[in-house]
Amino acid sequence: MPEQGIEAQLRLQRGAFRLDAHLQLPANGISVLLGRSGSGKTTLLRAIAGLERAEGFLQVGGQLWQDATCFRPPHQRSLGYVRQASELLPHLDVRANLEFGYRRIPRARRRLGLDEVIALFGLEDLLDQRAEWLPNGPRQRVAIACALLTSPDLLLLDAPLICLDRHSRAQILPALEQLRGQLRIPLLYVTHSQDEVTRLADHLILLDKGKTFASGPPGRLLSDPRLPLNHPDEAAVVLIGQVEHHDPHYRLSTVRVPGGTLSVSLSRLPPGAETRVRIFARDVSLSLDPPHNSSILNILRVRIADLFHEQDSARVMVRLDLDSACILARITRLSADRLGLAPGLQVYAQIKSVALME
Amino acid sequence: MPLSEHDLAAIRLTLELASLTTVLLLVVGTPIAWWLARTRSRLKGAIGAVVALPLVLPPTVLGFYLLVTMGPHGPIGQLTQFLGLGTLPFTFAGLVVASVFYSLPFVVQPLQNAFEAIGERPLEVASTLRAGPWDTFFTVVVPLARPGFITAAILGFAHTVGEFGVVLMIGGNIPEKTRTVAVQIFDHVEAMEYAQAHWLAGGMVLFSFLVLFALYSSRRFKAGLS
Numbered sequence: 001m002p003e004q005g006i007e008a009q010l011r012l013q014r015g016a017f018r019l020d021a022h023l024q025l026p027a028n029g030i031s032v033l034l035g036r037s038g039s040g041k042t043t044l045l046r047a048i049a050g051l052e053r054a055e056g057f058l059q060v061g062g063q064l065w066q067d068a069t070c071f072r073p074p075h076q077r078s079l080g081y082v083r084q085a086s087e088l089l090p091h092l093d094v095r096a097n098l099e100f101g102y103r104r105i106p107r108a109r110r111r112l113g114l115d116e117v118i119a120l121f122g123l124e125d126l127l128d129q130r131a132e133w134l135p136n137g138p139r140q141r142v143a144i145a146c147a148l149l150t151s152p153d154l155l156l157l158d159a160p161l162i163c164l165d166r167h168s169r170a171q172i173l174p175a176l177e178q179l180r181g182q183l184r185i186p187l188l189y190v191t192h193s194q195d196e197v198t199r200l201a202d203h204l205i206l207l208d209k210g211k212t213f214a215s216g217p218p219g220r221l222l223s224d225p226r227l228p229l230n231h232p233d234e235a236a237v238v239l240i241g242q243v244e245h246h247d248p249h250y251r252l253s254t255v256r257v258p259g260g261t262l263s264v265s266l267s268r269l270p271p272g273a274e275t276r277v278r279i280f281a282r283d284v285s286l287s288l289d290p291p292h293n294s295s296i297l298n299i300l301r302v303r304i305a306d307l308f309h310e311q312d313s314a315r316v317m318v319r320l321d322l323d324s325a326c327i328l329a330r331i332t333r334l335s336a337d338r339l340g341l342a343p344g345l346q347v348y349a350q351i352k353s354v355a356l357m358e
Numbered sequence: 359m360p361l362s363e364h365d366l367a368a369i370r371l372t373l374e375l376a377s378l379t380t381v382l383l384l385v386v387g388t389p390i391a392w393w394l395a396r397t398r399s400r401l402k403g404a405i406g407a408v409v410a411l412p413l414v415l416p417p418t419v420l421g422f423y424l425l426v427t428m429g430p431h432g433p434i435g436q437l438t439q440f441l442g443l444g445t446l447p448f449t450f451a452g453l454v455v456a457s458v459f460y461s462l463p464f465v466v467q468p469l470q471n472a473f474e475a476i477g478e479r480p481l482e483v484a485s486t487l488r489a490g491p492w493d494t495f496f497t498v499v500v501p502l503a504r505p506g507f508i509t510a511a512i513l514g515f516a517h518t519v520g521e522f523g524v525v526l527m528i529g530g531n532i533p534e535k536t537r538t539v540a541v542q543i544f545d546h547v548e549a550m551e552y553a554q555a556h557w558l559a560g561g562m563v564l565f566s567f568l569v570l571f572a573l574y575s576s577r578r579f580k581a582g583l584s
Binding site: 087091100 | 479480482483484485486487488489490491493494497498501502
């Protein structure tokens, strides 16, 4: 079982495009690769899979996949690769597709059973269908299942939900979330979707013009206003917390996050379970004194980390330190000056709304 | 009995020659077609042109050069003599070798088209599902290219049955050894035995029609499906 994670330095030139990626990813959990289209996300995944011959160094779970002297071809890399337009083997039915990779793995190295994966992705009724005639949604479920059945040490997912409708997404996302807890392998996931980032990401890598320029826990990266991730109006931070208790009478749950607790609408998860909440910068206001008699339930004591002025704008973005995370507040420059906000100052953050990401 | 003993021997010989040639052509033609379909080498154009030469050259030109290279002073002739096999011209083995060259484009081109139509994707999918190159070839490429293999085998077989010039140049006209149906018809006509010639020639027309009919109708069938 890989405990050493992924280490990669891959360089590749394709015409005018140059990939120069440095990765250091945790041994399990979902690492999300984020970047504009054309930033080289797919090329990077293909280089990791060995489908593009990059120069450099790649090590996965303590195994050397390539360096200056050796290059393992794709079939000798223990990985699963799911593409945007899911590709199956067109001459086989769904069952034969699932068995194709599964049969090529020695019995002792199999970590997931055929029936288990078929049930997880709800494929029971599709098994006898020809792969080439499946619609997109079921096809993508089969493609992910095929990749998992090779019991890979690394799963690469290239925007697997991008071509799917809402209904198909709703079938696949929970399965992916379940896998995150169940499989102790790293997933490298490419997406453009803010929603997928907040639901899935344990680790975030930002790619721009072929270069990896930031990497870290999503809370920290998403709260860095200098990163061109979002429009300032949409800037949001995701906090990972734990359900503490439920109040069925008022239909609220308490979630412990770094630096305090938050009241959210009633969660379906049991107390103790890990959950994620999203806080938009536009929903956070600041006050120097503890607010009394306010309708706002969620008030956290925070310290100002820094302020970012937006050009030609009435507003500033304020980054607020919680114990081990941060949130953002987007307020007017006038208020910031009136309150005398400066880095280091203790203030109270009033959070108008907290969205539970379940 | 409209067919003489010699006619039947010629038919038997022709079928043996065509069958053996077809098997050899699939063995030789598959790697050539695969290479042509996949390579980015600058040699692709040159090799493709060489393979296609028999399509445009008069069979006598091909036969002449094969005769020279396989003869006692040619490089292939020297090799076969060195190996204690004697020389190939005017033997059945020589006919087989000549037929393989002559019918090569009829096997390579359908295979190359079939391989190109498969594209890169299924191969990449198979490789990320742990199938090595040989494994992928036999479990993915061959099934996907099956119509191409069938077309190649039929065209290779039919074209070998129909060859005349090369057979005459390389094989001479030796009964039971190198006298194929096409040559036998020529002999009948030379000897003014038109009735005999009719039976064989008519048989060839019918055979060729049936082969091509099968080929074209199965293609239309496939096209209608997809």
